[in-house]
Amino acid sequence: MTDTFMLDGKKIRFREGQTVMTAAIDAGIYIPRLCFHPEFKPHGSCKLCTVKINERRVSSCTTPAAKGMVVESDTHEINDERRMLLEMLFVEGNHFCPSCEQSGNCQLQATAYELGMTSSRFDQFFPNRAVDASHPDYLLDFNRCILCSLCVQASRDVDGKSVFAFSMRGIHTRLIVNAGSGLLADTRFDGKDRAANICPVGVIIKKRSGFKVPIGQRRYDTMSVSSPEK
Amino acid sequence: MNKPAKARIASTSLAGCFGCHTSFLDMDERLLDLIGQVEFDRSPFTDIKHCGPCDIGIIEGGVCNAENVHVLREFRANCRILVAIGACAINGGLPALRNHLSVSSILEAVYRTDMIPNDPELPLLLDKVYPLHEVVRIDCFIPGCPPSSDTIWKVLTDLLAGRQPELSSRQIRYD
Incomplete structure (x- = not known):
């Protein structure tokens, strides 16, 4: 037997062990998200999936679904807060979409479209971050990193290589490559790794494949990020 | 009977490539509709050198030099509604790729x-x-590099009708 909870006035069925996020996905309801990936343990860090339960804001990807709970997600108030989080992510890095190979396939960009972001209210940081083009087949453009940690998890938990890691704390947190030189070429990173194909933005980019699919014909040019996966 | 007064529009490109203006012109025959409703003040279409009092100012490109600051302030002082159009106006865009270098090192190089x-x-x-x-x-703000003429048309018609412009997620593009 399955229990239910209410999400924006709709009855959602869930199984034992499901979170608000996974139950919503199974019900075909979109909750904005960036660091959540169904293959990996959720850690609730991007806060895009924040919902309101009993007047408290919680990450829906880490909150266990419970019988009878009343969840607010797609409301003006919460979407405005999500838009603010997106605006912060955009100014914190260097997100120049027109010159990014990931444009049109980027979850950050598609989520910002979905939530109607036309600009950021904040000042740009314009951080100075170097590109690592040392690897023969892949390049790393750290300017676009949103610290979702999916590459860190994939490389550690699936590939067993721990190629990526986070360094420093708070606003200084950054993605690093686990090699004495700090360069991708000096790791066991391979194009067949799960980590090579997990980045939701444009950090991990395959070389010599740029613009094979023209802008305008890419994933989120033809569907919205909120469309059900299947 | 008096015709209703036409809205006055000014536009300029600062650190931009005129791509947004080109996309503006891509609205094709809708330009005829538009010209029935508006008059252009300072703009690349008129070659008027200074912006006078306007209803709408449209600015493409970011702010890269002292002249850009003067022009931008002139627009702000004269335009009731100021519109930033395109990636460069909104986040600096391609010209902002110089932002992690010092001006002196760029000039010397x-x-x-x-x-x-x-x-x-x-x-x-x-x-x-x-x-x-x-x-x-x-x-x-009208994002895009450049925004499509449909998106520009949507914002302009909303503004001319006195509405707060609203773009659907399909009309918002950053590339």
């Missing part, structure tokens, strides 16, 4: 130390390329 242009006619470069809203208040 391009002109060598003994050949840096120093004519008083030339506007001084700013330390960085800035989005418009970091220099003056902006009322409305």
